[in-house]
Amino acid sequence: MTVTILGAGAFGTALAITLAQNGAVSLWARDAARVEEMNRTRRNDRRLPMAELPENVAVTADIDAALTETVLLAMPMQQMGGFLREHRARLDGRTLVACSKGIDLATGHGPTALIHATCPGARAAILTGPSFAADIARGLPTALTLACDTDDAALQERLSTPTLRIYRTTDTTGAELGGALKNVIAIAAGVVTGAELGDSARAALMTRGFAEMTRLAIRLGARPETLAGLSGFGDLVLTCTSPLSRNFRFGQALGQGEGFDPETTVEGVATAKAVVTLAGNLGIEMPVAEVVADLSDHRVTVAEAMHALLSRPLKEE
Ligand SMILES: NC(=O)C1=CN([C@@H]2O[C@H](COP(=O)(O)OP(=O)(O)OC[C@H]3O[C@@H](n4cnc5c(N)ncnc54)[C@H](OP(=O)(O)O)[C@@H]3O)[C@@H](O)[C@H]2O)C=CC1
Ligand SMILES: O=C(CO)COP(=O)(O)O
Numbered sequence: 001m002t003v004t005i006l007g008a009g010a011f012g013t014a015l016a017i018t019l020a021q022n023g024a025v026s027l028w029a030r031d032a033a034r035v036e037e038m039n040r041t042r043r044n045d046r047r048l049p050m051a052e053l054p055e056n057v058a059v060t061a062d063i064d065a066a067l068t069e070t071v072l073l074a075m076p077m078q079q080m081g082g083f084l085r086e087h088r089a090r091l092d093g094r095t096l097v098a099c100s101k102g103i104d105l106a107t108g109h110g111p112t113a114l115i116h117a118t119c120p121g122a123r124a125a126i127l128t129g130p131s132f133a134a135d136i137a138r139g140l141p142t143a144l145t146l147a148c149d150t151d152d153a154a155l156q157e158r159l160s161t162p163t164l165r166i167y168r169t170t171d172t173t174g175a176e177l178g179g180a181l182k183n184v185i186a187i188a189a190g191v192v193t194g195a196e197l198g199d200s201a202r203a204a205l206m207t208r209g210f211a212e213m214t215r216l217a218i219r220l221g222a223r224p225e226t227l228a229g230l231s232g233f234g235d236l237v238l239t240c241t242s243p244l245s246r247n248f249r250f251g252q253a254l255g256q257g258e259g260f261d262p263e264t265t266v267e268g269v270a271t272a273k274a275v276v277t278l279a280g281n282l283g284i285e286m287p288v289a290e291v292v293a294d295l296s297d298h299r300v301t302v303a304e305a306m307h308a309l310l311s312r313p314l315k316e317e
Helices: 010-019 032-041 077-091 111-118 133-137 153-159 172-194 199-219 230-241 246-255 267-282 287-296 302-310
Strands: 003-006 025-028 048-052 057-060 070-073 095-098 123-128 142-148 164-169
Touching: 003 010, 010 025, 010 048, 010 133, 032 057, 048 133, 070 077, 077 111, 077 267, 095 111, 095 153, 111 123, 111 172, 123 172, 123 230, 142 153, 142 172, 142 230, 153 164, 172 199, 172 230, 172 246, 172 267, 172 287, 199 230, 199 267, 199 287, 230 246, 246 267, 246 287, 267 287, 287 302
Parallel strands: 003 025, 003 070, 025 057, 070 095, 095 123, 142 164
Antiparallel strands: 123 142
């Protein structure tokens, strides 16, 4: 079964490389010049420079030629809504597996909810969990969660490779919220590191961050065990502790009072804003997300953010 990947960024390219071990892969990118370059060099030098594309990865700028029954969407979250609206007719009836991590600022939807709302004729799933694109492309051991409303062992098998182990669940809400919210907490962990506030502070922040992730997700119908799994806790640990994470590095730059490359994909910034709105509407406290939204927009200093968190009323854990 040929799998289609729409979006040839770091993650789409890494998935193409590993999934090619199971069969043909169609990798679509919107920019014809980049496609030509990738076909000439058999690499994606802009997004994932270290990895070679296997022979059975067909790179194309022709979306109709690329499309098959199973389609992985590997673009930044804030681009997905517009993309789905533009291509709704051709995506109808297919299985759309979102690989993005975030909450759409315009609608407050996570990836699968956005697919349901925009392409009601498609089947929605999400592939998420702790994995750096470079690790997947290098064939390092990785485990992810595949969440689909209807249990789908065949899809789980097609997306599993000798080094990429897929667990499956039907809790799409929990899986997509874990992946979205951990990026917000990773920014905060980066700030703590950049501002040299100490490892103890980072551990406290990760733990309280996980508490607020879980609080919002359960309120929206997620299962607690999903949050405790790869897509929640697992990815939180990875991105809050590794400088390979762009969200973590963005936070680190904020903590050091330095700028950050605006071209780099940092999903947690828009998601923090979306979360603050969502939590406000639901009457749920998300203090870490609030300070991340404020810090990202330079509305508060790191010292003010720290004071805001530490001066909250004392309460039971
Ligand atoms: N990198 C990683 O390690 C991981 C990333 N993810 C998630 O994957 C998603 C994508 O991230 P990643 O691949 O790293 O991002 P990159 O910044 O590496 O690449 C983004 C890609 O999306 C394409 N794109 C952007 N907008 C559109 C659009 N409107 N239509 C079509 N294509 C578009 C870009 O095309 P162009 O080059 O033309 O701008 C580019 O190829 C994110 O949600 C991220 O959280 C998940 C796990 C790991
Ligand atoms: O989601 C990721 C790892 O699981 C990648 O994290 P960043 O987007 O922060 O680089």
